[in-house]
Amino acid sequence: MNVASRFRTLPETGESVQFTLDGVPATAPAGVTVAAALVAHTGAWTRQTAQGAPRTAYCMMGVCFDCLVEVDGTPNTQACMTLLGDGMTVRRQTGLRNLNGGHDG
Amino acid sequence: MAEVDLIIIGAGPAGMSTAAVAARGGLQVLMLDEQPQPGGQIYRNVAQNRAKRGFLGQAYAAGVDLVDALDHPGITHVAGATVWRLDKGPQVTWSRGGKSQTTSAAHVLLATGAQERPAPFPGWTLPGVMPAGAAQILMKTAGMLPKDAVLAGSGPLLYLIAAQMIDAGSPPQTLVETQTFTQMLGATPHLPRALFGLPTLLKGLGLIAKIRKAAVPRYTAASGFHATATESGKIQFSFRAKGRAQSLTCGLLLTHQGVIPGTHITRAAGIAHEWNAAQGAFQPQHDLWGETDQPGLHVAGDGAGIGGAEAAAAAGELAALNILCQSGRISSDTRNQRAAHARAALFRARAIRPFLDAAYPPPAEILAPTDETIVCRCEEVSAGAVRQAIGEGAQGHRQIKTSLRCGMGPCQGRMCDATLRGLLSEGRANRPISPPRARSPIKPIALGELAALSFPQEEPA
Amino acid sequence: MQQRTPEITIIGGGLVGLSVALGLLLAGQRVRVLDGADNDARASQGNFGLIWGQGKGWDFAPYANWTMDALAAWPAFAQQLQELSGIDVALDQSGGYEFFTDPSEFDAFEAELTQQATHLGHRARYEMLNGDDLRCQMPGIGPDVVGASFSPCDGHVNPLRFLRALRCSVQAMGGRVTMGATVATIRPQPGGGFALALADGDVVNTEQVVLCAGLGSASLAGDLGFITQVKPQLGELLITEKLGDRLPFLSSTIRQVDEGGVQIGGTKADAGLDDRESLRVMAKLAQHAVTVFPALADVRVVRAWGALRVMSPDGYPVYAKSTAHPGAFLVTCHSGVTLAPLHASVLADWILNTSPIPDLEAFDECRFALSHAA
Structure with missing residues (x-):
């Protein structure tokens, strides 16, 4: 399900970085976290729990671990504690992570 | 170094x-x-x-x-x-x-x-429900403003964020507060002391005035929070206030129950x-x-x-x-002399706290939520399951944790410990409950990183 | 309401106490279990969940055979728990490995297994694999592993669900489990029976008492005339984030819980009652894990902890009847998971004296009498 972002990003000037979200190219202001970029791009889930429940970034400060996504191939990365880098590959996660990267489903 | x-x-x-x-x-x-x-x-x-x-x-x-x-x-x-x-x-x-x-x-x-104090209610895990402080972090770090948001809960931070949203041109759709008139009344004995923190108090009143002026609809003494997702991904937020069931549809439900x-x-x-x-x-x-x-x-x-x-x-x-x-x-004399200024500042800063604590307490339904509510977000444990484990005899955090894995996920109980305590205290408010034990690593660390840890000097035998 | 005196009181609501309680309930007895405080040393809440026979009792034949009996009894026991409690303890008994990185330790363990096999006779089942054979079977095994033993009899359960399943089974059978009931002292009564003084001031009177209090037995055993002195042995463990896929092996030091997390453990230290995890041991456990299975390197540890094993002076179980105070029993061991099926069946017969159990004589505490006197 595609859900529009629940946030409006102020039109500020400044540098931007390119990344991909589930393979789709996207842009975000430089200096933001992966979690901020995620919720700026979608209002939908960015992680599904082991039981299949939809979740997305919640606390934004490293406490809740609901923002876990795959960043540059590393699963269960805390998106809110990771600065978005130019060229980063970000993937939403479904279910538990696997041993050699990737995840269920 | x-x-x-x-x-x-x-x-x-x-x-x-x-x-x-x-x-x-x-x-x-x-x-x-x-x-x-x-x-x-x-x-x-x-x-x-x-x-x-x-x-x-x-x-x-x-x-x-x-x-x-x-x-x-x-x-x-x-x-x-x-x-x-x-x-x-x-x-x-x-x-x-x-x-x-x-x-x-x-x-x-x-x-x-x-x-932020975990504020569990049915639906608090849905995308679209978020702590108000988290939205504020996005405002501060990414210039992102909540769209079509309801602010719900209690406490001064709720007013501050509402005011910031108003000033940013993205006012909250509605303000839904849980504190009651009785709680406000009960807090008034703390007001004289709070006057030592008058600037803070006035700042708070200023925030409320700003919210009024912006004509943000406001409910107080709200209870029975419940969120569901609509087909389009919006949040359907229902609660009780003014003696009847209320329902709001919003893009974002921002909750806060203090820190x-x-x-x-x-x-x-x-x-x-x-x-x-x-x-x-x-x-x-x-x-x-x-x-x-x-x-x-x-x-x-x-x-x-x-x-x-x-x-x-x-x-x-x-x-x-x-x-x-x-x-x-x-010297300790110098320390004591130099401390006087900071002690006075500390006194002034804390003077308002008893009033705030009494006026904006977390509601009982957040501390010990309904059975269907997810308590442990990591391990997906419901309040009903916790109550069942308590019924089997569990008396402390550890027994619940080991019975249900509640608090054993990556957040290590940060999102459920406070609620577990509320559930353990139900019907036996005076029973002392030890704080849950915290073990290292207090944040997850990769096995490879741990294995590579070097120890500069050997400990003496 | 008139309160009937429970016939048998179990002190200790851990794996051992609850197993014994279940056995007595299944034998038709009325049972009450007194369990201690939430933050007591609880081996049952910190253990590794192994059902393990490799090497056990290599220098003590009765223990080798007792363990093998328990391994054989597990499938039916797990089924019974499921029926009584509705809880699946996730028994997986498809065999387990013991990995070695040191050739001399590998050889020494083979000698122990050979010795153990002489006690077990036709029941002995194990094989030794050198490093290359092992890596052929399981390509993910690290190059520094020199060899492994494998026994098809070994396995594991989910230890926390097992504890809860036992407690719920006991409750389902009508057993009364009282938590937060720490027994402070035991007073044998002149005409028989015992008065158990609780820390909160209550007194529980009982005709028979079985002491299964783990490390808590240390202060209570003397009250009943027992001479066994149990001691704590610190084991440290790590648990990782959950994995969606399965590790290809179970070992005595690395196991994947059915829920997905990988547990790493097996250390032994004498630290008194200090059960804190230590940085050096955490690093050592992590090194072991990535040496055995390098793909684990990027898996995150979410928690480390220490737990105290309950060790008798020679490390073997103690099943003792008090001669000074008939009606008092002592049951203690550090294999509360492995031996549970026997604790929940054979021990009831032994306590009730319904059938002669000659095997158990070897586990009487009289074996410590000499050292105790000295």
Whole structure:
């Protein structure tokens, strides 16, 4: 399900970085976290729990671990504690992570 | 890195204030902080926002002075550093960029701040439901404004965020508050003391006036929070207020029920903790200087008990003076003289707290939510399952944890410990409940990183 | 309401106490279990969940055979628990490995297994694999592993669900489990029976008492005339984030819980009652894990902890009847998971004296009498 972002990003000037979200190219202001970029791009889930429940970034400060996504191939990365880098590959996660990267489903 | 006299964990107001005073007093300070910029959550990104995002207000902008004071040759600030263990020594083990190391110093200050009190209700795990403070972090760090948002809960931060949203041109759709008239009335005996914190009080009234002026619809004494997702991904928020069932559809439901000290590191360090009944949270025991029962460990700021940013900065200064004294840099007379100013500031800053604690208590339905409510977000454990384990005889955090895995996920109980305590206390309010035990690593660390940890000198046999 | 005196009181609501309680309930007895405080040392809440026979009792034949009996009894026992409690303890008994990185330790363990086999006769089942054979079978095994033993009899359960399943089974059978009931002292009564003084001031009177209090037995055993002195042995463990896929092996030091997390453990230290985890041991456990299975390197540890094993002076179980105070029993061991099926069946017969159990004589505490006198 595609859900529009629940946030409006102020039109500020400044540098931007390119990344991909589930393979789709996207842009975000430089200096933001992966979690901020995620919720700026979608209002939908960015992680599904082991039981299949939809979740997305919640606390934004490293406490809740609901923002876990795959960043540059590393699963269960805390998106809110990771600065978005130019060229980063970000993937939403479904279910538990696997041993050699990737995840269920 | 040069020899370090003081390691400060956390670069919020308490940590920054300690660092400045200690460095000016001649100590070499290493400041470790998880975030990319100093400021803590309250002054998050404040130095980067100097000339922009004015909607965040004057009180926020004032935090830049604390950040600027870090520019001192005695202070090394390391951003993106996650402390995951404390040992006797004291010795701090921390991770940065996938590599862990240990650093020792004669003194360690724990200034790790607060987290928002978990506010569970059916639907709080849905995308579209978020703590109000989290939305504020997005405003501060990314210039992102909540769209079509309902603010729900209680406490001064709710008013502040509403006012910031109004000033930013994205006012909340509705304000739904849980505090009742009776609670407000019950808080009035604390008002005389709160007058010592008059500027804060007036600031709060100013925020409320701004919300009124913006004509944001407002409910009070609301209860029975329940959120579901609509087909288009919006949040359907239902609750009871004004004697009947209410329902709002919104893009974002921002909740807040106050903040509680983040105590994982202080508990893991073996510091004794006490229950603060007025604030409904555990906090590390400490003396008037922030010194704890563990050698070399001081605490300051909201992590030592909620007092707000100004109290944190004052407490940080007191801790720094005590550490300077213990390091032989100043006499105890000098320490005491220099402390007078900070003590007065601390008193003023804390004066309003009893009023706030009494006026905006977390509602019972948040502390001990309905059976269907998910309590442990990591392990997906419901309040009903916890009640069942209590029915089987569980009397403390540990038995519930081992019966249900509640609190055993990556957040290590940060999102459910407070609720577990509420459920354990149901019907037996006077039973003492020990704080849950915290074990290292207090934040997850890769096996490979742990395996690569090097130990410079062997411990004596 | 008139309160009937429970016939048999079990002190200790851990794996051992609850197993014994279940056995007595299944034998038709009325049972009450008194369990201690939430923050007591609880081996049952910190253990590794192994059902393990490799090497056990290599120098003590009765233990080798007792363990093998238990391994054989597990499938039916797990089924019974499921029926009584509705809880699946996730029994997986498809065999387990013991990995070695030191050739001399590998050789020494083979000698122990050979010795153990002489006690077990036709029941002995194990094989030794050198490093290369092992890596052929399981390509993910690290190059520094020199060899492994394998026994098809070994396995594991989910230890926390097992504890809860036992407690719920006991409750389902009508057993009364009282938590937060720490027994402070035991007073044998002149005409028989016992008065158990609780820490909160209450007194529980009982005709028979079985002491299964783990490390708590240390202070209570003397009250009943027992001479066994149990001691704590610290074991440290790590648990990782959950994995969606399965590790290809179970070993005595690395196991994947059915829920997905990988547990790493097996250390032994004498640290008194200090059960804190230590940095050096955490690093050592992590090194072991990535040496055995390098792909684990990027898997995150979410928690480390220490737990205290309950060790008798020679490390073997103690099943003792008090001669000074008939009606008092002592049951203690550090294999509360492995031996549970027997504790929940054979021990009831032994306590009730319904059938002669000659095997158990070897586990009487009289074996410590000499050292105790000295």
